[in-house]
Amino acid sequence: MHVRHLSLVDFRSYETAEVALEPGVGTFVGLNGQGKTNLVEAIGYVATLASHRVAQDAPLVRSGAEKAAIRLAVVRDGREQQVELEILPGRANRARLGRGGPVRPREILGTLRTVLFAPEDLQLVKGDPAARRTFLDDLLVARQPRWAGARADYDKILKNRNALLRSGRQGVDRGALEATLPVWDEHLASVGAHLIYARLRLLRDLAPYVGKAYDEVSAGASDAGLTYRSGLHEQMAEALAAGEVPEVDALQAAIHQTFEQQRRSELDRGVTLVGPHRDEVTLRLGELPAKGYASHGESWSFALALRLGAFQLLRHDLGTDPVLVLDDVFAELDGTRRERLAAMVADAEQVLVTAAVAADVPPELAGRMYDVTKGSVTARE
Ligand SMILES: Nc1ncnc2c1ncn2[C@@H]1O[C@H](COP(=O)(O)OP(=O)(O)OP(=O)(O)O)[C@@H](O)[C@H]1O
Numbered sequence: 001m002h003v004r005h006l007s008l009v010d011f012r013s014y015e016t017a018e019v020a021l022e023p024g025v026g027t028f029v030g031l032n033g034q035g036k037t038n039l040v041e042a043i044g045y046v047a048t049l050a051s052h053r054v055a056q057d058a059p060l061v062r063s064g065a066e067k068a069a070i071r072l073a074v075v076r077d078g079r080e081q082q083v084e085l086e087i088l089p090g091r092a093n094r095a096r097l098g099r100g101g102p103v104r105p106r107e108i109l110g111t112l113r114t115v116l117f118a119p120e121d122l123q124l125v126k127g128d129p130a131a132r133r134t135f136l137d138d139l140l141v142a143r144q145p146r147w148a149g150a151r152a153d154y155d156k157i158l159k160n161r162n163a164l165l166r167s168g169r170q171g172v173d174r175g176a177l178e179a180t181l182p183v184w185d186e187h188l189a190s191v192g193a194h195l196i197y198a199r200l201r202l203l204r205d206l207a208p209y210v211g212k213a214y215d216e217v218s219a220g221a222s223d224a225g226l227t228y229r230s231g232l233h234e235q236m237a238e239a240l241a242a243g244e245v246p247e248v249d250a251l252q253a254a255i256h257q258t259f260e261q262q263r264r265s266e267l268d269r270g271v272t273l274v275g276p277h278r279d280e281v282t283l284r285l286g287e288l289p290a291k292g293y294a295s296h297g298e299s300w301s302f303a304l305a306l307r308l309g310a311f312q313l314l315r316h317d318l319g320t321d322p323v324l325v326l327d328d329v330f331a332e333l334d335g336t337r338r339e340r341l342a343a344m345v346a347d348a349e350q351v352l353v354t355a356a357v358a359a360d361v362p363p364e365l366a367g368r369m370y371d372v373t374k375g376s377v378t379a380r381e
Pocket of ligand 1: 011012013014030031032033034035036037038039058059060061062063328354355356
């Protein structure tokens with residue numbers, strides 16, 4: 001798939017922008033702070049309903065404006081679909097597909113698929129477990145948008161269960177608490193088991209692509225791997241770390257069993273200690289964890305391999321390429337990695353690149369150039 005046109009109103013630094021795009025490579029070039037990343041951030045937002053840079057929506061709206069709008073024309077297998085999103089911080093966003101009436105924002109997920117690689121991705125390797133959980137869960141949704149609903153349900157259940165446990169610490173009658181808690185245990189175990197199951201299947205499918213991408217980026221046989229580390233009881237945790245994918249029922253039973261083991265700690269601490277929100281994915285190079293052991297260059301290669309692995313998995317699953325976005329990454333890579341990356345993505349249907357200096361982008365990947373200067377985007381002839 002590819003984006004044929006991008007329109008912005010009051011998004012970040014843009015009052016308005018109209019950008020015609022083409023399949024193949026498009027490179028946005030401009031000095032720092034001119035608005036290159038803002039363009040690809042808007043495209044990524046339509047694909048994921050989230051920014052790769054900020055957790056809140058307010059910074060996405062041009063300072064002084066009340067709302068921002070992004071409109072895209074997306075082409076898949078020769079058919080074009082219009083998708084429009086209005087961002088209203090503090091309120092529900094509004095979405096529209098084609099010429100139809102408003103739809104719930106979640107319904108536009110799947111219209112556009114993107115894989116975005118940015119300097120922030122180094123945190124996938126060096127950062128906290130939350131970054132890797134988000135990577136995995138975002139990829140679940142990119143693969144099958146219905147997982148967005150399960151994720152939201154899980155977050156709600158977790159919030160309610162935590163509130164109940166906290167109320168226990170604040171002196172609410174423990175009898176009443178212990179009568180209500182099983183209801184939330186049941187909800188959490190049910191949705192949580194499905195989420196863990198989906199993550200395990202995703203990891204199993206993704207790992208070979210990541211291993212292959214790592215070897216291509218680093219030109220070596222490094223045995224890059226992914227391991228699921230679960231807070232479930234010991235026997236189950238060992239099985240999951242070994243790459244087993246149990247049935248949902250078995251995972252659900254394991255969550256209940258671990259709740260029983262952890263009951264006292266949960267009541268004392270007032271927080272849920274069991275479930276997918278406590279699990280983690282570790283990245284390995286051979287037997288060593290990447291975090292804390294990998295060199296700076298190896299960490300970059302791993303981050304890149306995760307994104308390129310995701311790209312290959314989606315390409316295989318969907319039968320069409322997601323739009324690949326390489327935001328500001330060439331300046332971070334050494335010459336060899338730059339060239340290997342360029343060779344690896346050259347056959348993607350659409351690659352959007354941002355760079356402060358055109359010379360950082362390998363010439364074979366430069367494609368169509370766009371100059372970005374404060375508030376305007378101009379395609380070079
Ligand atoms: N909500 C907003 N309202 C107005 N301007 C904004 C808003 N958010 C960001 N900006 C401006 O957008 C600019 C940053 O744009 P962007 O991040 O796209 O830069 P860039 O061209 O990718 O730069 P670099 O090469 O440094 O990464 C900054 O000048 C910033 O002040």
